[in-house]
Amino acid sequence: MKIIDKPLSARQPLAAALTADFSSVAHLYQSDASKPANWQARLEWLDHNEDNRINRQDVxxxxxSYNERHNAHPRVGESLNRLEQKGTAVIVGGQQSGLFTGPMLVIYKAATIIKAARKAEAELGRPVVPVFWIAGEDHDWDESNHTYVLSTELKVTRIRMHRDDDLRTPVSYTTVKASEWSRVIEELNELLPDTEFKPQLLADLRESAAETLSLSFARLLGKLFGAYGLVLLDSADPELRKLEKDMFASIIREGDALTASYIEAARQIREMGLEEQAEVAEDGANLFYLQDQKRLLLFRSGDRYQDRSGRVSFTREQLLEQIEQHPERFSNNVLTRPLMQDALLPVLGFVLGDGEIAYWALLKKAFGVLNLQMPLLLPRMSFTVVDGTLQKYMDQYGLTFEEVRDHFQQRKSAWLNQQDNVHVDERFAEVKEAFTRLYDPLIEQLGTIEKGLVRLGGTNKERILAQMDYLQGKAKDALATANEATLRHWDRIYLSLMPQDKLQERVYNIFYYLNRYGTDFMEQLMEIPYETNACHKLILL
Known part of the structure; x- marks a missing residue:
């Protein structure tokens, strides 16, 4: 394995500034994670505010209880033993559940959490535990229920899990039938080539099948990262909800101040010529309420709290009573989830992708409203895997990663034109020009005989040119057919590195690569050191 830095020029502006020009965004974020003194300062703040968080032992x-059921590795138990001790901090990152863990960026985020925790522990001389926050409260089933692999026929193929209803139920509460698990695992089996690693991979997937997508997600993360002590947390866990009820109540009581802080931050972002990355509603309560299995976003309307369709409606007192009696019915939205995380855990640093870093720019003052403080923000590690065959093809055709990402079709067309010994486009252009030069005067002369012949001649000319275009297209198709085997090399390069015109990590599933390289791939991935200002990297296998 060889690692090559490949900075991305199209990064989200706020995320790029966070690591490259922190002073320009210091009004939006708490601390520059590249400065060691800020790590120590955050740790000291956590120590001083230990009693202001939700009770550590209860958490x-x-x-x-959750990890013993779904992530029962001895190293995870060790992490939890350490977390019990005052002074232990955590590095956290999160993601909604995904089929077979979803896109590879989820794997890279979990790896980053573990590496960042290791790095912090070594540099600070203090226990730091990695925690993965499964956003099981999210209700967007269509974002969670699928994944992609590249088939042997060079097709970016989606595997999609179905359910019986279209309710806005949290993913952790959505039941998945055993027959549906069998179907999607068999579909993956058919798409992946046979390798020495495939039988065990499929056995692991069958063993991970559970009554919900979130539980399966947790079991797979446990298989991949339990040995590294990664603690899992499902935000939809009803037992956690009981611990969070005072924080839910604070979000309601301080709702006006929170909304004002979000609006002010959004204004500052717009003044920078950028757009806020999360919706800020002036009447938003920024909490969801679960009613009849539907997750309803609450808004303030006069002296009442209700969803847009009016399914539920509460006075403030009634809402606070609901929180006290039924905390499992409540969940955070994107603007309050980070606040809940900071109240629940001693968060030293939070691992985020570029889009997440951008919406966290709305939150600095909101933390202060609830007597919290924004943690250090740590960019997720980002990779593109390039196997040996792709490297050979790219070298053969003189392609760089940047050219594949930004100019692939132009390079492919240029290469194909070089294979055209007849020079089809040039020859047809010459013939069309000569034909037009000879035919136009003839049409004009025919008009002296009868004016109607001019119109007829023009129509005839267009038909002849159309036939030339048709023949030119056929000639180009024949050229492509003659070079079909080589063009498949080009297609494999692009579909492997930029599927659906996106970075590989945003589309493909990790099991495509585990099927090819086995657990060695994960072990080598975990050996790559973490840097707080790390750029996108190529992994050359």
């Missing part, structure tokens, strides 16, 4: 008890 660990819930996490222990």
């Amino acid at each position: 660990v008890n819930v996490l222990r």
Whole structure:
């Protein structure tokens, strides 16, 4: 394995500024994670505010119960034992559940959490535990229920899991039938080539099948990262909800101040010529309420809290009573989830992708409203895997990663034109020009005989040119057919590195690569050191 830095020029502006020009965004974020002193300062703040968070032992008890059931590795138990001790901090990152763990960026985020925790522990001389926050409260089933692999026929193929209804139910509460698990695993089996690693991979997937997508997601993350001590947390865990009820109540009581802080941050972002990356509603309560299995976003309307369709409606007192009696019915939205995370855990740093970093720009003052403080923000590691065959093809055709990403079709067309010994486009252009030069005067002369012949001649000319275009197209198709085998090399390069015109990590599933390289791939991935200002990297296998 060889690692090559490949900076991305099209990064989200706020995310790029966070690591390259922090002073320009210091009014939006708390601290520059590239400065060691800021890590120590954050740690000291956590120490001083230990008693202001949700009770540490209560949180660990819930996490222990969950992980013993779904992530029961001895190293995870060790992490939880350490987390029980005052002074232990955590590095956190999160993602919604995804089929077979979803796109590879989820794997890279989990790896980043573990590496960043290791790095912080070594540099600070203090225990730091990695925690992955499964956003099981999210209700967008269509974002969670699928994944992609590249088939042997060079097709970016989606595997999609179905359910019986279209309710806005949290993914962690959405039941998946055993027959549906069998179907999607068999579909993956048919798409992946046979390798020495495939039988065990499929066995692991069958063993991970569970009554919900979130539980399967947790089991797979446990198989991949339990040995590294990664603690899992499902935000939809009803036992956690009981611990969070005071924080939910604070979000309601401080709703006006929170909304004002979001609006002010959005204004500052717009003044920079950028757009805020999360919707800020002036009447938003920024909490969801679960009613009849539907997750309803609450808004303030006069002295009441209700969803847009009016399914539920509460006074403030009634809402606070609901929180006290039924905390499992409530969940955070994108603007309050980070606040809940900071109240629940001693968060030293939070691992985020570029889009997440951008919406966190709305939150600095919101943390202060609830007597919290924004943690250090740590960019997720980002990779593109390039196997040996792709490297050979790219060298053969003189292609760089940047050219594949930004100018692939132009390079492919230029290469194909070089194979055209007849010079089809030039020859047809010459013939069309000569034909037009000879035919136009003839049409004009025919008009002296009868004016109607001019119109007829023009129509005839267009038909002849159309026939030339048709023959030119056929000639180009024949050229492509003659070079079909080589063009498949080009297609494989692009479909492997930029599927659906996106970075590989945003589309393909990790099991495509585990099927080819086995667990060695994961072990080598975990050896790559973490840097807070890291750029996109190529992994050459």
